[in-house]
Amino acid sequence: MIDITSKDITEREAIAEGTVFIKPEVIKAIKAKKIPKGDVLEATKLAGILAAKKTPELIPLCHPIPIEFVGLNLKLNRDKIVIRTTVRAKAKTGVEMDALTATAIACLTIYDMCKPICKDITISGIKLLKKTGGRSGTYIRNLKFKNQNSK
DSSP: OOOOTTSOOEEEEEEEEEEEEOOHHHHHHHHTTOOTTOOHHHHHHHHHHHHHHTHHHHSTTOOOOOEEEEEEEEEEOSSEEEEEEEEEEEESSOOHHHHHHHHHHHHHHHHHHHTTTOOOOEEEEEEEEEEEOSTTOOEEOOOSOOOTTOO
């Protein structure tokens, strides 16, 4: 593990996002709460919160952080669910891994709950959108992708 004993405790926040692409009829079933395993949206939020809290148990060199807030926002579109996770803490190190882990597990929860009725599911685009706090300050992802061939 990295030595963080000399670091100051600061307010930390990380926002991560991931997308689950799924057939429109499955989105309708989720909205109607007709998925055999139960309420997909509630299970997804709970799984994400639990995952954030268990990140140091899952990722070998992550520090245990006293997480003060985990929130998951799920946006259902015609053929996808976008999950945005926010994690906050006052700590010596950041909460990026906690937000990313929560997002990944939330995506996998949707897959698990919907696979009995649809196997054609794709999880994509898990990424850090923003982080604040600490020595390195604020990072905000540039969401505009540049053409790699342009100069």
